[in-house]
Amino acid sequence: MSLTLDTYRLLGRSGLRVSPLALGAATFGTEWGWGAEQDDARKLFDLYVERGGNFIDTANTYTNGSSERMLGEFTRDNRESLVLATKYTTLRRPGDPNSGGAHRKSLFTSVEASLRQLNTDYIDLLYLHVWDFTTPVEEILRGMDDLVRQGKVLYVAISNTPAWQVSRMQAIADLRGWSPLVALQIEYNLADRAGERDLIPMAREMGLGVIPYSPLAGGVLTGKYSRADLAAANVASGDGTRKSLNFALGTLTERNLAIAEVVKEVAMELGRTPAQVGLAWVLRNPGVTAPIIGARTPAQLEDNLGALEVDFTASQLARLDEASAIELGAPHDLLASDHIRAVLKGELKIETRH
Numbered sequence: 001m002s003l004t005l006d007t008y009r010l011l012g013r014s015g016l017r018v019s020p021l022a023l024g025a026a027t028f029g030t031e032w033g034w035g036a037e038q039d040d041a042r043k044l045f046d047l048y049v050e051r052g053g054n055f056i057d058t059a060n061t062y063t064n065g066s067s068e069r070m071l072g073e074f075t076r077d078n079r080e081s082l083v084l085a086t087k088y089t090t091l092r093r094p095g096d097p098n099s100g101g102a103h104r105k106s107l108f109t110s111v112e113a114s115l116r117q118l119n120t121d122y123i124d125l126l127y128l129h130v131w132d133f134t135t136p137v138e139e140i141l142r143g144m145d146d147l148v149r150q151g152k153v154l155y156v157a158i159s160n161t162p163a164w165q166v167s168r169m170q171a172i173a174d175l176r177g178w179s180p181l182v183a184l185q186i187e188y189n190l191a192d193r194a195g196e197r198d199l200i201p202m203a204r205e206m207g208l209g210v211i212p213y214s215p216l217a218g219g220v221l222t223g224k225y226s227r228a229d230l231a232a233a234n235v236a237s238g239d240g241t242r243k244s245l246n247f248a249l250g251t252l253t254e255r256n257l258a259i260a261e262v263v264k265e266v267a268m269e270l271g272r273t274p275a276q277v278g279l280a281w282v283l284r285n286p287g288v289t290a291p292i293i294g295a296r297t298p299a300q301l302e303d304n305l306g307a308l309e310v311d312f313t314a315s316q317l318a319r320l321d322e323a324s325a326i327e328l329g330a331p332h333d334l335l336a337s338d339h340i341r342a343v344l345k346g347e348l349k350i351e352t353r354h
Contacts, residue, residue, distance in 0.1 A: 003308040006052025009289050011083075012182035013207030014155060016124070018055040018083050020283065020308065022211060023048045023301075024294035025056060028070045029063030036296050038070055043298050045074045049082070051305060057185075057211070057292050059087035059129055060114050072119030079120055085183075085211075086114050087129035087159065102128055102135040104143045111152055126153045127185055131161040137169045145178035157183035157208070163198035170206045181208055183289070188212035190221055190263065190281055190324040191256040197328050200287040209289035212282055218251045221278035223264045225252060262323040266316045272306065279307035281320055 008017035027034075028041040036044060048056075058067045068086065075082055088110035091100030098105050114123060126147070128140060147153040156179050158166055166184060173180045184203045188195045189212065203210050216222055229252055260274065267277045282291045295301035312320075327333060334340060 002311070003283075004052060005048070005054075005305065005308070007308075008054070010209070011125075011155070011289055012157075012184075012203075012209035013180060014182040016083065016155060016182070018209075018290055019053045020290050021053065021279075021305065022055040022057045022085070022290045022292045023053055024213070024292040025058040025067045025071055026062045027294045027296050028058070029066030031063040031066055034296070035063060038073075040297065041070050042074060044295055044301050045071075047298055047301055049078065054081060055083045055085070055290055057085045057213075059090065059127075060110050060117075061090045061092060065117055068114055068117035072117055076119065083124045084118060084120065085125035085127065085157070086118065086123055087127040088114070089129040089132060100132075102132045102140050104139055107140070107143045107147070111147060115152065122151060123153045125155045125157055125183060127157045127159045127183070128161065129159055131165065137165070137172060141169055141173050141176075141178050145173075148179040155179070155182045157181055157185065157211075159185035159213075163202040166199075166208070167202050167206055170208070181206075183211050184208040185211045185213055185292075187214045188282060188285075188288070188291075189215045189217045190259050190278055190320060191217035191251065193324055193326045196326070197332060200285070204287045210285075210287050211289060212291045215282045215291040215293070216275055216278045217256060220251050220256050221260050221263050221274060223260050223274040225257065225260070227254070227257060230254070230257075259323050262319055266312070266320060269316065270310065270312075272310055273303055275300075275303055276307040276310050277320075279304060280310035280312070281317075283307060284312070 003020050005019045005021060007020060009020055010016065011018050023044070027036050029035050030037060056071065058071055060068065062068070071084065075084070088107055089100060089102050092110065092113065093099040099109070100106055111123065111126065115121065126144070144153065144156040148156065158169070158181050166181065170181050184199065186195045186199050188200070188210070195210070200210055263274045263277050267274045270277065279291060279293065282288055293301070293304040295304055328336070
């Protein structure tokens with residue numbers, strides 16, 4: 001497998017063409033305690049675009065709005081050539097109950113704020129960022145469709161939502177002639193393969209391109225953490241570092257460090273970096289359209305882009321899969337069992353073509 005940023009892919013059930021690696025702009029700004037200042041963020045943006053990249057991911061509240069504002073400045077001269085993705089639902093004003101959530105008021109006011117911050121007339125791809133468990137799906141889908149009909153949003157998508165709810169929404173959109181969801185953003189990496197249970201198969205069946213975030217598990221798969229970092233005493237709670245965030249999220253575990261060791265071994269065999277191996281593994285999943293890379297320096301971004309050139313042997317893939325394997329759970333493990341295969345097909349040979 002050898003790709004380039006300008007080897008474009010179609011996004012889900014649409015004709016929209018996007019690069020196979022998306023540039024994550026959550027690192028644009030230092031308000032969260034880590035990230036890149038404006039000049040450094042500009043270098044990241046320019047490097048990505050110069051290589052042919054066109055798919056940029058942000059959200060209305062990333063770095064308290066600085067991410068969108070920086071992108072509004074950076075895209076002044078080439079806005080039409082880029083696919084800008086942003087999100088809504090996270091709380092924009094603490095204490096204001098309607099400044100967050102999936103409902104219509106939050107949707108419309110958030111989009112208007114994003115349009116101002118991004119200095120643009122339209123958003124290419126709008127995600128529902130986080131499922132709120134309270135807003136009726138018809139309200140969400142109708143609101144999204146209204147924005148598409150107004151031309152303020154071109155395509156709609158969803159993130160961090162149960163698979164059954166996404167598939168239900170897609171069916172409703174199809175039946176009512178509303179704008180379909182074209183992308184699903186989920187966490188997916190060698191340390192967290194839970195998306196393989198339902199989310200990724202659902203997305204392939206329902207026409208959503210999968211856009212994985214945190215493809216390196218918050219940096220754990222790059223090999224920069226050790227077992228010494230597992231001790232809570234080594235991580236100052238809320239100190240604003242990525243390490244403390246990973247610790248709080250439960251990403252720093254014995255299991256994940258063991259997976260990182262296998263990633264490192266494979267990287268050494270290939271003459272590549274662990275980050276390139278971790279990204280390349282995500283990229284090769286046929287259900288994945290474009291992992292989101294979140295670099296803080298041009299050197300990190302250069303390294304990440306090298307993942308496009310990585311190829312694995314069958315043995316290396318087997319080792320990575322074995323180290324990171326998960327139980328698919330009910331009903332998937334049952335359906336994959338020899339017993340069910342026998343009672344369904346017996347000795348029949350049935351070829352499938354998908």
